[in-house]
Amino acid sequence: MQIVRRSVAPAVALETTLLVHGVPRSEARALSQRLEKAVRDGGANPALIGLVDGVATIGMTSQELDLLLDAPDVPKANTANLGVLAHRKSHAATTVSTTMELAALAGIRVFATGGIGGVHKGYDTHFDVSADLTALARFPVAVVCSGAKSILDISATREALETLGVTVIGYQTDCFPMFYCRESSEPVDVRFDDPEDITRFISHELARTGRGIMIANPIPADDELDARALNKWTTKAFAEAQKAGISGRGVTPFVLGRLHELSEGTTLRANIALIENNARLAGALAAALQ
Ligand code: PSU
Ligand code: MN
Numbered sequence: 001m002q003i004v005r006r007s008v009a010p011a012v013a014l015e016t017t018l019l020v021h022g023v024p025r026s027e028a029r030a031l032s033q034r035l036e037k038a039v040r041d042g043g044a045n046p047a048l049i050g051l052v053d054g055v056a057t058i059g060m061t062s063q064e065l066d067l068l069l070d071a072p073d074v075p076k077a078n079t080a081n082l083g084v085l086a087h088r089k090s091h092a093a094t095t096v097s098t099t100m101e102l103a104a105l106a107g108i109r110v111f112a113t114g115g116i117g118g119v120h121k122g123y124d125t126h127f128d129v130s131a132d133l134t135a136l137a138r139f140p141v142a143v144v145c146s147g148a149k150s151i152l153d154i155s156a157t158r159e160a161l162e163t164l165g166v167t168v169i170g171y172q173t174d175c176f177p178m179f180y181c182r183e184s185s186e187p188v189d190v191r192f193d194d195p196e197d198i199t200r201f202i203s204h205e206l207a208r209t210g211r212g213i214m215i216a217n218p219i220p221a222d223d224e225l226d227a228r229a230l231n232k233w234t235t236k237a238f239a240e241a242q243k244a245g246i247s248g249r250g251v252t253p254f255v256l257g258r259l260h261e262l263s264e265g266t267t268l269r270a271n272i273a274l275i276e277n278n279a280r281l282a283g284a285l286a287a288a289l290q
Contacts, residue, residue, distance in 0.1 A: 042283015118157030
């Protein structure tokens with residue numbers, strides 16, 4: 001695989017899937033700029049990761065992001081299809097799983113995103129488990145996120161992280177957050193209140209285990225959504241996905257997109273607020289990790 005590495009330490013990895021598939025096209029450029037600024041405010045350098053004409057690019061330029069945003073049907077790359085898309089010289093947006101893989105390759109130890117993929121609801125009849133979970137067990141990167149997306153089965157996702165041996169740190173919380181909501185009924189493994197303490201821990205732990213760590217940073221209280229309204233929109237979005245025959249990699253982007261529409265932008269605003277908050281914390285952690 002051809003690799004271009006332009007990241008400058010201390011770097012924070014950012015993913016392209018949330019820009020290309022997670023928000024409306026019209027919002028993506030502004031969001032990428034906000035995230036880059038938040039990482040800088042935290043004291044580090046952003047490194048946007050994606051596949052540009054088949055080249056794994058760590059530290060994409062805004063022109064390269066434009067190529068992806070202007071191209072029709074950019075595929076979503078997880079660990080199963082990243083190599084194939086590189087081989088075919090395709091553009092691709094990297095998910096949490098492949099952003100972790102490429103960040104690890106470039107020696108980047110901190111990554112900021114919104115929410116990881118996990119175990120989808122109804123997995124007993126329709127098995128859909130994100131490659132993000134196994135990536136967390138494989139690549140030594142600390143992923144700062146707001147837990148798992150509320151569209152997932154949160155307790156099954158929490159159990160899967162446990163099975164895979166992924167340490168889940170709660171930043172100033174005892175509770176595993178649920179993306180748009182600060183709390184779920186699931187616990188974290190350990191609570192840390194001080195970013196410098198997290199830095200000291202992850203600096204040894206990533207090296208010791210060679211595995212990833214999840215740092216769960218709840219959505220800011222002012223941006224949190226009402227769980228009941230969210231549930232209503234989520235149920236509707238999933239029913240529509242099923243009716244439209246959406247499956248596999250298409251499910252998450254479809255459901256997130258419909259939530260943004262059904263909620264008239266409420267989930268989109270919350271999504272942007274939580275990612276920005278994660279980018280700021282990730283910036284501070286990466287700066288202190290040096
Ligand atoms: N966080 C967001 N929006 C997103 C995602 C994360 O705020 O769109 C993306 C990430 O790229 C994550 C992917 O890896 O959703 C999960 O997709 P799947 O469920 O198909 O594994
Ligand atoms: Mn899936």
